[in-house]
Amino acid sequence: MTNNNPFGIQDDGRTASLLSYFFVLGWSISFFTFHLNEKTEKSSFHLRQTLMLYISYLVTRYGILTILGGLWQPNAIIPISYLIIFVNVSFIALWVMGLISAGNNEDRPIPLFGKPAQFIFARI
Numbered sequence: 001m002t003n004n005n006p007f008g009i010q011d012d013g014r015t016a017s018l019l020s021y022f023f024v025l026g027w028s029i030s031f032f033t034f035h036l037n038e039k040t041e042k043s044s045f046h047l048r049q050t051l052m053l054y055i056s057y058l059v060t061r062y063g064i065l066t067i068l069g070g071l072w073q074p075n076a077i078i079p080i081s082y083l084i085i086f087v088n089v090s091f092i093a094l095w096v097m098g099l100i101s102a103g104n105n106e107d108r109p110i111p112l113f114g115k116p117a118q119f120i121f122a123r124i
Helices: 014-019 023-035 041-069 080-103 114-120
Strands: none
Touching: 014 023, 014 041, 014 080, 023 041, 041 080, 041 114
């Protein structure tokens, strides 16, 4: 196997797939350092998964604040902060499932977002 990345690490896609789960910095290093130099199916799969997960999280988290923030009553039965906590915990659980899949060197899609991510980001 040739060494094309600047760090001199021989990679079968596992390093790139694990690194992609560490939000913006990890995803960027994974994509620009490992994936662009040596494209593997495993790194492509996990880069698509994490990109979809991060975009969905940001849209959901800040969409709730933007849309419901002005409409929600501060003294409502269920405060908006409980909804935000639920979203955060849900996405952390999905993130952990994906990270475990990458750590076990498997291509198991993240529930809810995995299969659409493979279709939407097929060019990665």
